[in-house]
Amino acid sequence: MRDDLMRSFRIDVEVDSMISADQAADKQQRTEFVSAVGGYFEKFGPMLQQMPQMAPLVGGMLQWAVRGFKVGAELEDLIEKTMANISDTLSQPRPPQADPGEQVKLEAAKTKAAAEANRAVTDAHVAQVEGAAKVEAAKIKVAGQVLEHHHAMADRASEVAAAALAPQEQQPVSPQMIPGQQ
16 A cells, blocks of 8 residues: 555445345355254154154254254254153143044034024024914904904994984974074
């Protein structure tokens, strides 16, 4: 830098350009890590379900494999705890499997009970509809009786009015009764 010509050049280092390369490498490592662990569980998961006693070996192999990744160091404790939980869960005795014949009988009993419940609901609904129909029929009958009563009352009123007018029609009108004539 003793030369004046060299002093006229400036070197500018952009922080983002340095970080983007690191981010890309980190992203690539994380993607490889997730793919490797996913493949590991695809292969060893079914085996763990069949043979839970293999959990310590499978967990140890997973931790060994994870240590090969830079991003895996952060997850070692979590992997250890998770594998211990899986081992405990899988080592607990499973409830006994029901006999297939008993399972069929149980399902048949459930179906029969559901059918009987549906039948009871349907019968109750039918009884409700029939009861409502009887109530409506009774209302119609009462309305008919009320109408007949009104007709009878109207007929009776007509008869009474006719009877009241009949004696007046039969009396002759005398000239003395007519006002204005004398």
